[in-house]
Amino acid sequence: MKIVIIGAGGRLGAALMSEYREKHDVIGFNRAQLDLSNFDGVRDELRSTNFAVLVNAAALTNVDLCETERDRASLINGEAPGVLAKVCRDKGAKMIHFSTDYVFDGDKRAPYIEEDEANPISVYGESKLAGEKNVLAAEGPHLVVRASWVFGPDRPSFIDGIIKRAKEDEEVDAIADKFSTPTYTLDIAKMLPHFFSGNVEGGILHFANAGECNWQQYAQWALDCCHEAGLPLKARTVGALKLKDMSNWVARRPVYSVLSAAKYTELTGIPPRTWRDAVADYITRFYSKK
């Protein structure tokens, strides 16, 4: 299977590259190799590249930056996915496009399903929703995969920041009134190939590890796993912060954005493992020897 991965230098894209390199014929493009803001360049490069599946893991992911860089967010997250989707359709290739739990407003208190109405409350969420619509409008067998709170070894995220702070300080804290599900890049890499075939129906699909938590619980579990793995930390417990304490945040964020993976489980017959198992695995594999 010939696969193109856009955003190959990012947290998710790099994980997909390393997971698929052995089994598939993979071509990765990082931003320096393919800039999504240059639509003509993107068309030229991809039209002359032979592939069956294109995964777009590139995006402007800095949620606060998007508030002040609306045009750039709209171009990269909104319009560029549509350009990719049309090139793929014209070539008879399938596009798998990554989107986010931030397309929801967070007013629900049960896991969001694919049919729930998206109602973004940030420029990032708006731009990502526009990208979803543009991909689906191209009418290929394309798939939009929404994920939440993505972590993995290829680029630091919240969990790595917490572990770093816990090594340096006796007190660490994290937000206790914002809920979703940490989702491991290497688990996403295992979930995705079920949908590589052009014969598998497209549309929207939620990918997440099982369960839900707030950031304080996420951080506490990470520290517990580090202690279990024998990693020396100064902090043992994580204090609680409130969303309203985050005065330096520019963008609004959904308070509750848990994604239901029920449809994924129904389609594949394989339920994702829990976020706690995924975090424990990550820490054992990537931290216990540090």
Ligand SMILES: NC(=O)c1ccc[n+]([C@@H]2O[C@H](COP(=O)([O-])OP(=O)(O)OC[C@H]3O[C@@H](n4cnc5c(N)ncnc54)[C@H](OP(=O)(O)O)[C@@H]3O)[C@@H](O)[C@H]2O)c1
């Ligand atoms: N991170 C999360 O918690 C999270 C949650 C839900 C959904 N998602 C979605 O999951 C996908 C992957 O996210 P991630 O965590 O891997 O983010 P990431 O680490 O920020 O990776 C995004 C990649 O896109 C690249 N990029 C930015 N602008 C570009 C452009 N103009 N042309 C080409 N490439 C460009 C970035 O390059 P540079 O590094 O050079 O800027 C980066 O390598 C995204 O669609 C994101 O919206 C992420």
